[in-house]
Amino acid sequence: MTLRGKPTMADVARHAGVSLKTVSRVVNQEPHVSAALQRRVQESIGALGFRRNEAASRLARGASMLTLGLVMENISNEFYSRLAKSVEAAAAEHEALVVFGSYEERAERERMLIESMYARGVDSLIIVPSGADHSWLAEYGGLTSVFVDRVPPGLDGADVVMLDDAHGGRVATEHLLARGHRRVALISDDERLSSVHDRALGYRAALRDAGLTLDESLVVREVFDPWRAAHEVGRLLDLPDPPTAFFATNNRAAIGILQALRDRPERPAYVGFDDFALADVFNPGVTVVRYDTSRLATSAVDLLLHPASPEAGTPRRVRVPVELVVRGSGEIPPA
Incomplete structure (x- = not known):
């Protein structure tokens, strides 16, 4: 069956060999449709790529535009x-x-x-x-x-x-550990947020599995702006035993690391969570945890x-x- 334009419920009805009313009942999840008919209609919906027009459905029920x-x-x-x-x-x-x-x-x-x-x-x-x-x-x-x-x-x-935040925090930290880093700092946001909490959880799990004890002095929380992240990165790099790598739990923290390193001689490794514009323009480019x-x-x-x-x-x-x-x-x- 060849269609021009978006498939309609009438197209689905013809493809399934049922009435338009039956298709409407299945699409709108109304009762009194047998399992066999529901299956046949759903198969035709999948075959044709039909998508319900929510706006039209609401208007038909007397509701406003969605x-x-x-x-x-x-x-x-x-x-x-x-x-x-x-x-x-x-x-x-x-x-x-x-x-x-x-x-x-x-x-x-x-x-x-x-x-x-x-x-x-x-x-x-x-x-x-x-x-x-x-x-x-x-x-x-x-x-x-x-x-x-x-x-x-x-x-x-x-x-x-x-997002699979815990996995992202883990793979970012494991990537740094695999390059020989043993003092990996965390630049983090508000850990009351489940996403930030889980990214930090992945970071801690990677350190633990590598047999390393977490040094809490390398953990920075409550960083919301790049300028604050830059300040904290500078502070950590001035420690007697500074970190050699950083994991940033968001794009703002990663930008803060870039700002901090602009005028410093140190070249620590770092991985950010969230991709951002120009991340691949810097030298070196910014390694990130990315998603769709x-x-x-x-x-x-x-x-x-x-x-x-x-x-x-x-x-x-x-x-x-x-x-x-x-x-x-x-x-x-x-x-």
């Missing part, structure tokens, strides 16, 4: 700007609009943004949560939310799309538009894989 909300930490950070672009692209596949706002690392602003969107009829939200308690969200009936990058504190039953941001976004939109049934009982957790990208900075041997 609008998704995206609440994130800081749009000026490259990770969040990439995420916003990817969420817009994924939502466009469903002919949905996206409105977004950033809370600038302030939990009270995050709550204000969520409440404001909800009050304006945006009841489907993708949220990159702060480290504050989110149990208050359970009070909002009719609100559908999916969390990205982090598990929201106080909402253990939430649907979350996250579009996969994060697509997974979040899919979970949001296909909520789990109340009987499901367990939260849905999608873990996006990460990979180490070798560019030179992580391959520098100890001095």
Whole structure:
């Protein structure tokens, strides 16, 4: 069966040899369709590549145009700007609009943004949560939310799309250890965030498995800006027994390492978590733990538009894989 343009429900009905109403019932998860018919329709959907038009479905039910909300930490950070672009692209596949706002690392602003969107009829939200308690969200009936990058504190039953953070922290540290480094410093963010916590967990696990004792004096926490990371890197390099390598748990910390080393004679190795523009332009290029941001976004939109049934009982957790990208900075041997 050859189609021009996007396949429709009528195309699915013809392919499956069933009525249009049957296809509609299967697509909209209505009852009274036998298992055999459901299977036949789903096979035709898969064969044709049909995707439900969420906007048209809502309009047919008398609802307004589908609008998704995206609440994130800081749009000026490259990770969040990439995420916003990817969420817009994924939502466009469903002919949905996206409105977004950033809370600038302030939990009270995050709550204000969520409440404001909800009050304006945006009841489907993708949220990159702060480290504050989110149990208050359970009070909002009719609100559908999916969390990205982090598990929201106080909402253990939430649907979350996250990275394989612990594995990323482990492979980054193991990469440095394999080059002969034994004093590897950690430049970290807020470890109340599950993503940051898990990256640090991977770092500690790699040291432990290598038979090394963690030196807490080489662990820096609560670093949110490149200038602060640069200051801490300089401080560590001035120690009597300085680190010979660094693992940065986010792109801001990696940029801070670059800033710190600009005017120093030392050349420690370093690996960052999160890729960023120009990372491959520096000499040496910045070795990073990278992932597919579009996969994060697509997974979040899919979970949001296909909520789990109340009987499901367990939260849905999608873990996006990460990979180490070798560019030179992580391959520098100890001095």
